[in-house]
Amino acid sequence: MREAVVEQAVKTYFIDKFPQFSVSQQCEIYFGTKGGIADVVLHQSIKDEKGYFVAIAECKKWPLPILRGRAKAQLKSYMSATNTRYGVLAVGTDSRNWEFCENKYNNWFAEINREDFEWGIENWKPVPAGALNIDGQPKHRTSPWWKRIALTFGVLFIVSLASLLLLWPDPPEPIVYITRTGKKYHTYTCEFLVERGVEKFAMYFDEAEKNYDPCGICDPHRTAKSR
Ligand SMILES: [Zn+2]
Structure with missing residues (x-):
């Protein structure tokens, strides 16, 4: 057969x-x-x-x-x-x-x-998937309130974390200042420069570091402070 x-x-x-x-x-x-x-x-x-x-x-x-x-x-x-x-x-x-x-x-x-x-x-009737209890009877599909709240906060947390990562700005590139003839780089508010009223030229920290020495008075660092 x-x-x-x-x-x-x-x-x-x-x-x-x-x-x-x-x-x-x-x-x-x-x-x-x-x-x-x-x-x-x-x-x-x-x-x-x-x-x-x-x-x-x-x-x-x-x-x-x-x-x-x-x-x-x-x-x-x-x-x-x-x-x-x-x-x-x-x-x-x-x-x-x-x-x-x-x-x-x-x-x-x-x-x-x-x-x-x-x-x-x-007597068969269609029953949607997942809508049955263990005894085959239809169950209420609403979840308890605390589950819905936990889910809401979970989703909010993930969404805000994702948007933070996407929108977080790059840290500003530190800028320092040199003078026309000086051999050192300074912060914008350096007393030495302000007192003398000399002309300042802005420069990125990385570039200044290669060709100049840091000023001993204003002590410029690779931070936003040096702006
Ligand atoms: Zn200085």
């Missing part, structure tokens, strides 16, 4: 039982960096899109070529990744050998019988 025969049996069962939904085969599923292919998917039919998945079937030939636990884990990982509520592990074409399960969310799956599976799908 080939797996495709089992897939066909599941597909026929889905179409027959749940005509309100659509059926697709070999659906790619992504979770994290990995991916997989769901054999048969029962999903909403919204024009050309698949809409929410209602049920995923993992099809295996009879007898099961791999461990049953491994096949179930595969099915459950597909259901988790797609937030799909119902699953079937179909082993062979005889539906008496199929196992049905319900995704109770947060990695909790319940084995259910075929009647509950069919009743559940008849």
